[in-house]
Amino acid sequence: xxxxxxxxxxxxxxxxxxAEDGELSFLAPPGVFTDSARTxxxxxxxxxxSLLEGGKRLAPALLIERGRVDDSSAEAPAxxxxxxxxxxxxxxxxxxxxxLTELVARHExxxxxxxxxxxxxxxxxxxxxxxIVPGSQPPRPHASRPPLLTAALSDDHxxxxxxxxxxxxxxxxxxxxxxxxxLYAGAQLPQPPSAQLQVRRxxxxxxxxxxxxxxxxxxxxxxxxxxxPLLAVPGSPESVPVEVPPSLARTVRARAAxxxxxxxxxxxxxxxxVLAKVTxxxxxxxxxxxxxxxxxDDERTVSxxxxxxxxxxxxxxxxxxALVHRERINAMEHGxxxxxxxxSDVNPPRAPGRHPVxxxxxxxxxxxxxxxxxxxxxxxxxxPIAPLGEGMDCGLMLWDTPGGGYVGELACDGAAIxxxxxxxxxxxxxxxxxx
Numbered sequence: 001x002x003x004x005x006x007x008x009x010x011x012x013x014x015x016x017x018x019a020e021d022g023e024l025s026f027l028a029p030p031g032v033f034t035d036s037a038r039t040x041x042x043x044x045x046x047x048x049x050s051l052l053e054g055g056k057r058l059a060p061a062l063l064i065e066r067g068r069v070d071d072s073s074a075e076a077p078a079x080x081x082x083x084x085x086x087x088x089x090x091x092x093x094x095x096x097x098x099x100l101t102e103l104v105a106r107h108e109x110x111x112x113x114x115x116x117x118x119x120x121x122x123x124x125x126x127x128x129x130x131x132i133v134p135g136s137q138p139p140r141p142h143a144s145r146p147p148l149l150t151a152a153l154s155d156d157h158x159x160x161x162x163x164x165x166x167x168x169x170x171x172x173x174x175x176x177x178x179x180x181x182x183l184y185a186g187a188q189l190p191q192p193p194s195a196q197l198q199v200r201r202x203x204x205x206x207x208x209x210x211x212x213x214x215x216x217x218x219x220x221x222x223x224x225x226x227x228x229p230l231l232a233v234p235g236s237p238e239s240v241p242v243e244v245p246p247s248l249a250r251t252v253r254a255r256a257a258x259x260x261x262x263x264x265x266x267x268x269x270x271x272x273x274v275l276a277k278v279t280x281x282x283x284x285x286x287x288x289x290x291x292x293x294x295x296x297d298d299e300r301t302v303s304x305x306x307x308x309x310x311x312x313x314x315x316x317x318x319x320x321x322a323l324v325h326r327e328r329i330n331a332m333e334h335g336x337x338x339x340x341x342x343x344s345d346v347n348p349p350r351a352p353g354r355h356p357v358x359x360x361x362x363x364x365x366x367x368x369x370x371x372x373x374x375x376x377x378x379x380x381x382x383x384p385i386a387p388l389g390e391g392m393d394c395g396l397m398l399w400d401t402p403g404g405g406y407v408g409e410l411a412c413d414g415a416a417i418x419x420x421x422x423x424x425x426x427x428x429x430x431x432x433x434x435x
Contacts, residue, residue: 003044004051008117010037014203016059016196019052029203051115055126060199061114063206063338064292064307065122065166079165080140081173087157088377091184093132096151096159096375099183100130103176104147107302109167109195111146122196138162149176158381169306171291174367176302181374193297198305201295205336214337218310219345221330222357225285225312239411240420242396246404248431255434261325264364267406269320270430271362271396272313278423282316285358294336308339310358359393363408366400393417396427 011017014029015037024045026033041048052058104110105127113123125146133139138150141164148164163173179189205211244252249263256266268286276282292307293299311327313320343357372380394417398408410424417423 003040004047005118006040007044007048008119008121010040011058011060011121012118014060014200016057017048017052018055018057019049022049024048024052029200051123057122057124058115059122059124059196060203061120061122062199062202062292062305063340065114065120065304079143080162081165081168082138082160082162083173083177083371084136084158084160084381085372085375085378086381087159087375090157091153091159091376093153095184095186096153097130097132099180100132100149100151101127102183103179104128104130104149106179106189106192107176107195109303110148110163112148112167113146114143114166136160157376159375159378166304168302168304169289169291170365170367171293171299172302172304174370175300177371177373184373184375192300192302195301195303195305197295198293198298198301198303202292202338205294206338206341211337211341214334215341215345217330217334218337218342221312222285222310222342225283225357236414237411238414238418238420239409240424242398242406242408242410242424242427244398244406244428244431246401248428249405251434252431255321259319259321259325261321265325265328266321267364267398267431268311268313268362269315269324270427272315272324273320273430274423274427275360275394275417276315277426278417278419283312283314284360286311286313286360286362287358288361289363290335292336292338307335308358309335310339310342361392361395361397363395363397364400364406365398371399372402 007017010028010032013032015032016027018025024041026041028037048058108124109122111125111128113125114120115123128147130147130149130151132151132153134154135152136154136158138152138160139162141148141150141162143164143166148167150162152160154160163176168176182189244267252263252266256263259266268288272284272286275284287308287310289306290309291298292305293303298305309328309331311324311331313324313327315323372378392413394410394412396408396410398406401407410420410427412418412420412423
């Protein structure tokens with residue numbers, strides 16, 4: 001094992017490293033800095049000082065980041081989130097670049113490279129400038145080269161921002177847009193908490209009795225979960241836009257209020273019913289993106305700390321809204337366990353080339369109305385829709401809109417589900433009938 005890789009094991013165990021006045025400095029959790037760790041750091045000193053030159057800091061990544069950032073995802077289409085805004089006129093380019101640069105300086109994940117030592121680690125860079133390029137296509141951010149936020153401005157005043165997905169979740173995108181408008185206007189904002197605090201809290205949780213109880217719950221709940229009926233060879237993803245107009249959204253919210261639940265539950269229950277109809281499967285596991293934020297400080301930090309909550313929908317009997325509501329409550333009680341840990345515990349059989357635990361994704365992003373910065377009457381021209389993940393069967397992503405409706409995209413693998421126009425029509429009809 002190389003000296004640097006051996007040092008990577010210490011980072012995996014929670015050690016943070018930086019260079020100060022030509023010397024190697026570190027911060028380590030109790031029990032990590034031992035005599036053997038001292039020997040490792042001495043052997044890797046020259047390599048570490050070279051890696052950390054220029055004010056960089058080496059720190060552990062979240063477990064869910066290490067599972068998401070790999071050699072292929074750095075360049076995959078699903079690896080970026082793009083938003084475009086039509087502006088009412090030309091912005092002050094200097095002020096806009098200064099605001100974007102300040103965003104990167106404020107939020108360390110936007111200036112973080114993910115490097116492979118033993119697994120992946122965060123290599124946090126010092127603040128760096130963001131330059132707005134002409135046109136409609138910003139440079140594609142890469143998980144190993146900060147900044148992870150890039151920008152382009154077209155001649156007709158359309159601002160396009162691209163952020164690497166490892167750095168943001170839906171809450172982060174909304175926070176970035178709120179701060180962008182404020183910074184462009186010259187506001188002085190308080191510094192956010194360090195994203196590294198999330199890593200320390202995650203590590204403390206993983207060694208707790210609560211995490212062990214969550215592992216037992218998921219093994220019992222998902223150990224025998226079946227997958228949808230599939231062809232052996234995956235097909236090609238197909239997609240159609242979905243719009244739930246405000247009038248229909250009001251019906252959804254009324255149904256939710258009557259059941260003592262949320263619109264999310266009603267929208268997912270209808271999606272499950274439609275999939276059961278078109279596939280013949282009444283027992284399915286659905287992955288729902290959630291913000292992996294379990295402390296008040298996390299809501300003020302831009303982070304890619306999103307995770308997956310697995311919901312097993314057994315829709316063969318009873319009110320589907322009540323079934324989904326109960327399943328979601330039970331899952332959330334154990335939802336802090338990172339998906340990567342769950343994946344190592346639960347691995348039911350799936351068809352070749354398909355995801356081993358689930359095949360369906362559903363998301364209701366409640367931040368759509370907050371995605372538009374207060375910047376020259378900006379109008380959102382493109383939502384950051386994520387492509388259907390590799391090995392997935394079907395997915396529905398919805399965003400709320402300022403007008404009170406929902407918009408998004410339905411995507412399915414043609415080998416699993418075909419006729420998406422019909423699936424979309426059935427879905428909207430079911431919502432209208434409030435099943």
